[in-house]
Amino acid sequence: xxxxxxxxxxxxxxxxxxxxxxxxxxKEFGGTKILIHYGGGSVVRSGLLKRVTxxxxxxxxxxxxxxxxxxNPHLGLVYEGIELCKKEKVDFLLAVGGGSAIDxxxxxxxxxxxxGDVWDFYDYKRTAEGCVPVGVILTIAATGSEMSDSSVITxxxxxxxxxxxxxxxxxxxxxMNPELTMTLPDYQTAxxxxxxxxHTMERYFTQGGNMxxxxxxxxxxxxxxxxxxxILRDNPKDYDARAEVMWAxxxxxxxxxxCGNDGGxxxxxxxxxELGGLYDVAHGAGLAAIWGSWARYVFKNCLPRFKRFxxxxxxxxxxxxxxxxxxRGIEAMxxxxxxxxxxxxxxxxxxxxxxxxxxxxAHKCAVGVGGEMGSARVLNxxxxxxxxxxxx
Amino acid sequence: xxxxxxxxxxxxxxxxxxxxxxxxxxKEFGGTKILIHYGGGSVVRSGLLKRVTxxxxxxxxxxxxxxxxxxNPHLGLVYEGIELCKKEKVDFLLAVGGGSAIDxxxxxxxxxxxxGDVWDFYDYKRTAEGCVPVGVILTIAATGSEMSDSSVITxxxxxxxxxxxxxxxxxxxxxMNPELTMTLPDYQTAxxxxxxxxHTMERYFTQGGNMxxxxxxxxxxxxxxxxxxxILRDNPKDYDARAEVMWAxxxxxxxxxxCGNDGGxxxxxxxxxELGGLYDVAHGAGLAAIWGSWARYVFKNCLPRFKRFxxxxxxxxxxxxxxxxxxRGIEAMxxxxxxxxxxxxxxxxxxxxxxxxxxxxAHKCAVGVGGEMGSARVLNxxxxxxxxxxxx
Numbered sequence: 174x175x176x177x178x179x180x181x182x183x184x185x186x187x188x189x190x191x192x193x194x195x196x197x198x199x200k201e202f203g204g205t206k207i208l209i210h211y212g213g214g215s216v217v218r219s220g221l222l223k224r225v226t227x228x229x230x231x232x233x234x235x236x237x238x239x240x241x242x243x244x245n246p247h248l249g250l251v252y253e254g255i256e257l258c259k260k261e262k263v264d265f266l267l268a269v270g271g272g273s274a275i276d277x278x279x280x281x282x283x284x285x286x287x288x289g290d291v292w293d294f295y296d297y298k299r300t301a302e303g304c305v306p307v308g309v310i311l312t313i314a315a316t317g318s319e320m321s322d323s324s325v326i327t328x329x330x331x332x333x334x335x336x337x338x339x340x341x342x343x344x345x346x347x348x349m350n351p352e353l354t355m356t357l358p359d360y361q362t363a364x365x366x367x368x369x370x371x372h373t374m375e376r377y378f379t380q381g382g383n384m385x386x387x388x389x390x391x392x393x394x395x396x397x398x399x400x401x402x403x404i405l406r407d408n409p410k411d412y413d414a415r416a417e418v419m420w421a422x423x424x425x426x427x428x429x430x431x432c433g434n435d436g437g438x439x440x441x442x443x444x445x446x447e448l449g450g451l452y453d454v455a456h457g458a459g460l461a462a463i464w465g466s467w468a469r470y471v472f473k474n475c476l477p478r479f480k481r482f483x484x485x486x487x488x489x490x491x492x493x494x495x496x497x498x499x500x501r502g503i504e505a506m507x508x509x510x511x512x513x514x515x516x517x518x519x520x521x522x523x524x525x526x527x528x529x530x531x532x533x534x535a536h537k538c539a540v541g542v543g544g545e546m547g548s549a550r551v552l553n554x555x556x557x558x559x560x561x562x563x564x565x
Numbered sequence: 566x567x568x569x570x571x572x573x574x575x576x577x578x579x580x581x582x583x584x585x586x587x588x589x590x591x592k593e594f595g596g597t598k599i600l601i602h603y604g605g606g607s608v609v610r611s612g613l614l615k616r617v618t619x620x621x622x623x624x625x626x627x628x629x630x631x632x633x634x635x636x637n638p639h640l641g642l643v644y645e646g647i648e649l650c651k652k653e654k655v656d657f658l659l660a661v662g663g664g665s666a667i668d669x670x671x672x673x674x675x676x677x678x679x680x681g682d683v684w685d686f687y688d689y690k691r692t693a694e695g696c697v698p699v700g701v702i703l704t705i706a707a708t709g710s711e712m713s714d715s716s717v718i719t720x721x722x723x724x725x726x727x728x729x730x731x732x733x734x735x736x737x738x739x740x741m742n743p744e745l746t747m748t749l750p751d752y753q754t755a756x757x758x759x760x761x762x763x764h765t766m767e768r769y770f771t772q773g774g775n776m777x778x779x780x781x782x783x784x785x786x787x788x789x790x791x792x793x794x795x796i797l798r799d800n801p802k803d804y805d806a807r808a809e810v811m812w813a814x815x816x817x818x819x820x821x822x823x824c825g826n827d828g829g830x831x832x833x834x835x836x837x838x839e840l841g842g843l844y845d846v847a848h849g850a851g852l853a854a855i856w857g858s859w860a861r862y863v864f865k866n867c868l869p870r871f872k873r874f875x876x877x878x879x880x881x882x883x884x885x886x887x888x889x890x891x892x893r894g895i896e897a898m899x900x901x902x903x904x905x906x907x908x909x910x911x912x913x914x915x916x917x918x919x920x921x922x923x924x925x926x927a928h929k930c931a932v933g934v935g936g937e938m939g940s941a942r943v944l945n946x947x948x949x950x951x952x953x954x955x956x957x
Contacts, residue, residue, distance in 0.1 A: 174805055176581060178577060178579070179576075181573055182573075184570070184572045184574075185569075185571035189568060385789050385792070385793070386785065386809050390781075390786070393784065394778060394782070397781050412566075417776060417777050420776065420778055420824065420825075424778070433579075
């Protein structure tokens with residue numbers, strides 16, 4: 174068991190019509206002039222943006238808006254947001270959307286609260302000493318950014334995708350109304366469920382002695398998402414299932430399911446990041462396409478955890494050797510992915526990669542992690558290439 | 566499923582020697598002159614207080630000390646603390662101890678940040694509009710006050726025990742070093758485990774549709790404490806078991822295990838409060854002594870939850886009627902209490918109550934809850950008397 178810090182200051186307001194509290198929450202955290210930051214047109218088309226601006230108007234809170242946050246949100250828009258906020262004397266950032274809008278808002282917040290180029294933080298050159306407060310109205314359950322300390326931004330030049338984590342960036346509040354996620358395309362819902370589960374699985378497959386209570390919480394969360402992902406496949410408007418997945422998304426990545434572990438593995442995420450850099454794939458689908466190959470490559474080095482996962486999460490029969498049980502757990506997970514129309518290899522993901530592509534991705538991945546990384550099994554560049562090859 | 570708010574801003578620093586961070590944490594939250602508030606002499610005898618003051622001295626942070634917080638902490642000491650802090654211009658309260666010191670520090674904080682008599686808040690006459698920040702070095706895993714919004718104070722005159730809850734009172738940080746709990750008497754350790762489990766059980770036995778994820782987290786937490794309470798009975802110095810119980814204590818009462826429910830039942834706590842008012846009994850032991858009688862009295866009205874508890878927490882065999890399974894779950898819980906030397910009735914608790922005593926307690930309890938209360942089953946004064954009688 175390792176020492177740990179736990180810090181989840183985000184005030185969560187969860188339930189039907191939760192967005193009606195947005196003005197009082199902004200006032201509680203001192204906002205007087207707001208940037209409403211969002212992604213594509215769905216928050217406009219759905220009427221959510223209008224509802225929010227009506228509430229702010231009625232409360233006498235001034236605001237400006239900035240749309241356009243795309244998946245893998247761009248540094249250019251962050252710069253634009255910083256300039257806009259300086260000009261308009263914005264003191265509070267309201268992200269309306271999913272991880273893209275939230276991550277982009279966090280970056281704008283760092284840029285406003287610190288001198289110099291905000292990219293420095295993402296480029297590991299220095300650390301932020303503050304962040305303009307961020308609030309969230311969540312419309313996609315996936316990244317957990319609504320309670321997390323992390324933000325991932327992509328610099329357009331060279332498509333450099335980098336994450337920065339700081340407690341300063343944790344949102345002040347998160348408004349979570351499961352109804353707002355009901356109109357998501359099925360594919361995006363399934364991608365979200367995959368991402369949510371992976372945030373906890375990355376913390377679960379470790380060599381470090383996870384706490385029993387952390388394992389129990391992690392396994393309970395994973396079983397819940399697994400079950401409700403299937404319910405949502407058949408009935409996307411199921412409020413309770415939407416709520417289970419939405420709340421799981423926050424808990425999966427706010428730190429709760431990693432307390433006491435060695436920091437986690439995170440190699441599936443790293444391998445997927447390179448995939449996302451080279452091809453236009455959804456993050457959750459990319460994770461599903463890689464995970465099985467990663468798991469088969471590493472499970473013998475982390476057998477007790479894979480056995481436990483098979484029994485307590487995938488609920489396979491406790492029979493045969495530990496390796497048998499672990500392998501049946503991996504197979505059951507891949508079956509689950511298929512059941513919610515997620516890919517289990519690059520082909521199903523729609524990616525046709527040449528051997529040169531695989532070599533390039535493995536090299537970039539290895540450089541990105543400083544040579545080697547992993548907890549279930551430490552992977553070097555050759556290992557990464559082997560996993561990419563196996564995922565074809 | 567009910568809407569919910571979730572707010573757990575306390576920064577947790579968990580692990581060996583965690584108290585070494587106390588000065589930096591106090592500075593982070595703006596403390597310049599500190600009241601160190603503690604209970605009995607154990608923090609003095611163990612050398613913890615000296616260690617803390619040495620750290621503050623080295624960091625140039627001024628402080629005054631106030632000991633004497635007793636179980637069911639007294640209003641008189643709260644008043645004394647308020648006067649002392651005003652005189653000494655204290656701007657940060659550091660509780661070193663368990664629930665008594667923390668609850669008392671919260672009350673001092675309310676008294677300092679608000680005009681008028683602090684008892685008004687506990688007497689439901691008005692609500693606090695702030696609290697001087699409180700930090701915690703935890704030495705007893707039990708009440709969960711280190712992350713909770715609640716504080717229970719007893720007014721000496723008439724022995725009126727009242728709780729007040731406000732987000733303002735949530736501690737800014739909680740330092741949790743499991744080693745600090747290793748010297749607790751076995752009885753107090755077992756009482757703590759009982760209290761921790763009950764905080765989640767009160768949230769679990771409801772008529773309201775708990776979320777699946779909340780149930781999964783609650784059941785995982787309960788199984789973890791149940792297992793580790795037995796380990797600590799046999800080996801009180803087991804670091805990992807101390808850590809499991811300590812972290813469970815915070816999660817059991819910070820709100821996590823109640824998300825989406827109807828607010829919980831809480832009648833076992835209410836029935837025990839009257840017991841604690843009339844007799845000198847430890848809170849955890851009092852809960853154990855009452856719970857079985859309460860459970861047998863209400864379980865038919867809340868059968869699905871009791872069945873689920875029996876299967877998923879007590880892990881009894883899934884055979885026989887639902888009532889059989891539920892009853893075997895209650896029996897298994899009582900067996901667990903006995904296994905850690907907790908009482909399962911008033912006799913074993915060491916209480917010899919007359920019929921008049923029972924009538925008086927039932928009456929006071931009914932008045933205290935405004936006539937009737939409960940979720941698993943709504944109880945009136947006669948029900949309360951019946952449960953007290955059954956617990957003899």
